[in-house]
Amino acid sequence: MHNNMITHEQLLPSIQFYNVISEKDPLSLDSYIAALPEQNLSGDTDSIQLSLDIAISNYDEITDKITDTDAVAALRDLDFLASSLLRHNIDPLQSTKKLGHSLVRLALRAQTIPRGTVYTYGLANPANDRLRTFTGSNEEKRFISAVKQSSLALEVSSNILSDVSFEKSSVIEISSALEEVARGCNVATQSIVDVHRSVSPSFFTNILRPYFEPLTINGRQFMGAGGAQMQLLSIERMIWGLDNKDDVYQDYFTENIEYLDFNQRQLIQSFSRKNNDTSILTFSRNINNLVINETLASTLKAIRKFRYPHKRVADNNFKIRSHDSVGSGSFKPTILDHLLFKTESMIEELTEHENKF
Numbered sequence: 001m002h003n004n005m006i007t008h009e010q011l012l013p014s015i016q017f018y019n020v021i022s023e024k025d026p027l028s029l030d031s032y033i034a035a036l037p038e039q040n041l042s043g044d045t046d047s048i049q050l051s052l053d054i055a056i057s058n059y060d061e062i063t064d065k066i067t068d069t070d071a072v073a074a075l076r077d078l079d080f081l082a083s084s085l086l087r088h089n090i091d092p093l094q095s096t097k098k099l100g101h102s103l104v105r106l107a108l109r110a111q112t113i114p115r116g117t118v119y120t121y122g123l124a125n126p127a128n129d130r131l132r133t134f135t136g137s138n139e140e141k142r143f144i145s146a147v148k149q150s151s152l153a154l155e156v157s158s159n160i161l162s163d164v165s166f167e168k169s170s171v172i173e174i175s176s177a178l179e180e181v182a183r184g185c186n187v188a189t190q191s192i193v194d195v196h197r198s199v200s201p202s203f204f205t206n207i208l209r210p211y212f213e214p215l216t217i218n219g220r221q222f223m224g225a226g227g228a229q230m231q232l233l234s235i236e237r238m239i240w241g242l243d244n245k246d247d248v249y250q251d252y253f254t255e256n257i258e259y260l261d262f263n264q265r266q267l268i269q270s271f272s273r274k275n276n277d278t279s280i281l282t283f284s285r286n287i288n289n290l291v292i293n294e295t296l297a298s299t300l301k302a303i304r305k306f307r308y309p310h311k312r313v314a315d316n317n318f319k320i321r322s323h324d325s326v327g328s329g330s331f332k333p334t335i336l337d338h339l340l341f342k343t344e345s346m347i348e349e350l351t352e353h354e355n356k357f
């Protein structure tokens, strides 16, 4: 293959990591998970329970041999089964002896939380006939594909952004890292527009969303897969969040950070360590460089361009839910307004600044 044909996606170790996971079936569950949508549809909880019992006994046989990629694949599959039982009002942690213990051991091996996340639902989900779904519907398949495409693009953006060093990177390098973020956000925008067109609010709210309820594991609540776990969390941390004093934002960040995978959490740490906990926004305020200000403003505009259609999708869903409903991450939808408000204020500040030159 010609060199320019190789994309960032193919080169990035963290994406290869998820490609490997998506190929895996460490608990030999392919056929059981293929039957899951039918069982969910008919409410056949006995069969789902049987699959979960088989999963746990298969895990018992391989516990000591399990690799980190096996562990993420196992968490993915256990989450599909456990969340399905929960959807039908059976607490899988109560009904399945050893489930809690197994999830915690797998989490230690995978260095993640003890259940599936937006990454096991999207990036680590196999393609084609091995695709894991709760409902088997085209709408869910489109939804998974949107989540996957956005995660792929944002994974590239967050890796490139975390390489920025205020001491060592040139203005051009910092700007092109910001442009990469804008590119990633544009993919997320296309994905949400596709979801807006192809996934109806009644399907998402009434059929799919009930599979993303919190699970209580060892006395702690862990949220189901949700957008707040996506890499926009780490990207914004580096762009403006590290040294931001807003309590609502800080609480939101703290709640969600542990749902990122090990590598994604490391990216924030590495950026923050080498740049003394300073965000790109603060750096740009300090050096007052026209090119960086402009690129930062257009990157924030790309984030804003994702947030408006996403908010429309969320609003359309919340219109048909009771007024005290929360998202999969347990946040009130007002968090979306808050993030939008922050994005708008930063754009305003940067563009005012630009006008002074």
Ligand code: HEM
Binding pocket: 143, 146, 147, 150, 188, 191, 192, 195, 199, 204, 226, 227, 228, 229, 230, 232, 233, 307, 310, 313, 314, 317, 318, 326, 327, 328, 329, 330, 331, 332, 333, 335, 336, 339
């Ligand atoms: C189709 C129905 C969807 C609904 C109802 C919805 C709703 C929400 C809600 C309520 C939040 C706030 C956090 C929480 O409590 O979970 C959120 C956050 C988020 N969602 Fe979605 N979402 C949907 C689809 C998507 C899709 C397809 C994507 C990606 C392409 C996505 C990406 C995000 C992101 C990145 C956040 C973090 C907040 C932000 O950065 O603005 N969502 N979503």
